[in-house]
Amino acid sequence: MKVLIHQTRDTATACVADLVVGHLARQPDAVLGLATGGTMEAVYAALIARYQSGAVSFAGAHSFNLDEYVGLSPDHPCSYWAYMREKLFGYVDMDPARAHLPRGDVADAEAEAERYEAAIRAAGDIGLQLLGLGANGHIGFNEPTSSLASLTRIKTLTASTRDANARYFDDVDDVPRLAITMGIGTILRAQEIVLLAFGAAKADVVARMIEGPVTAACPASVLQMHPKVTVVLDADAAGALALRDYYELVHPVVPAPSNPAPS
Numbered sequence: 475m476k477v478l479i480h481q482t483r484d485t486a487t488a489c490v491a492d493l494v495v496g497h498l499a500r501q502p503d504a505v506l507g508l509a510t511g512g513t514m515e516a517v518y519a520a521l522i523a524r525y526q527s528g529a530v531s532f533a534g535a536h537s538f539n540l541d542e543y544v545g546l547s548p549d550h551p552c553s554y555w556a557y558m559r560e561k562l563f564g565y566v567d568m569d570p571a572r573a574h575l576p577r578g579d580v581a582d583a584e585a586e587a588e589r590y591e592a593a594i595r596a597a598g599d600i601g602l603q604l605l606g607l608g609a610n611g612h613i614g615f616n617e618p619t620s621s622l623a624s625l626t627r628i629k630t631l632t633a634s635t636r637d638a639n640a641r642y643f644d645d646v647d648d649v650p651r652l653a654i655t656m657g658i659g660t661i662l663r664a665q666e667i668v669l670l671a672f673g674a675a676k677a678d679v680v681a682r683m684i685e686g687p688v689t690a691a692c693p694a695s696v697l698q699m700h701p702k703v704t705v706v707l708d709a710d711a712a713g714a715l716a717l718r719d720y721y722e723l724v725h726p727v728v729p730a731p732s733n734p735a736p737s
């Protein structure tokens with residue numbers, strides 16, 4: 475697990491955007507795994523800026539989002555479909571036919587989860603997966619105690635997760651109780667994973683993810699088992715890491731001063 479500690483949210487966000495741009499430069503038809511949440515909003519804004527400056531094209535890319543609320547149609551303003559349209563898809567040259575999210579408004583959500591898992595496999599699995607981090611250690615909507623081998627399925631959201639996402643809804647009671655989410659096993663099949671977290675509120679869960687035991691009690695800790703994970707943090711989110719000096723040594727927060735020129 476590579477841990478990059480940045481001084482600010484802005485540089486951490488730019489770092490993740492640059493990783494996506496680099497991935498698409500190497501592989502224009504890449505399969506991207508996309509995430510939602512507040513953290514990702516800044517990443518998508520940075521990607522739109524890079525697209526507008528001609529630094530990246532999404533025209534050949536495919537995408538699969540991690541999750542969607544059960545019961546919300548793509549037109550519902552609080553759906554993750556709406557989030558993706560508003561935060562990214564509406565502003566870049568992504569082919570809508572290649573952008574995938576689970577449908578939350580189907581009669582048989584279990585069948586939809588199976589269809590979505592099969593579609594990801596048929597696309598050759600995710601090339602680059604972006605992840606945010608839930609305050610309770612969830613990735614996607616894989617809440618604590620999720621099977622570490624789970625595939626796309628329906629999960630019941632915890633009260634704390636519904637509270638955390640209530641800001642997108644008029645009332646916490648409007649937050650759906652169920653979601654379709656890629657499983658942890660689905661996520662682990664990605665060739666490469668980049669997780670972004672910032673802010674002091676994430677510091678404890680970041681430490682559990684990176685330095686704690688691999689446990690379903692903190693689903694993100696399973697990323698320790700993946701061969702190619704980059705965790706991008708700002709200094710606040712890195713604040714509870716016990717091995718912080720080691721990460722700073724590898725990826726200094728403050729760049730080492732260059733040697734003075736010989737006189």
Ligand SMILES: N[C@@H]1[C@@H](O)[C@H](O)[C@@H](COP(=O)(O)O)O[C@@H]1O
Nearest residue numbers: 509510511512513606607608614
């Ligand atoms: N389903 C999403 C997760 O994929 C995301 O990682 C999490 C963190 O959100 P934020 O970045 O707002 O803290 O929010 C939601 O629960």
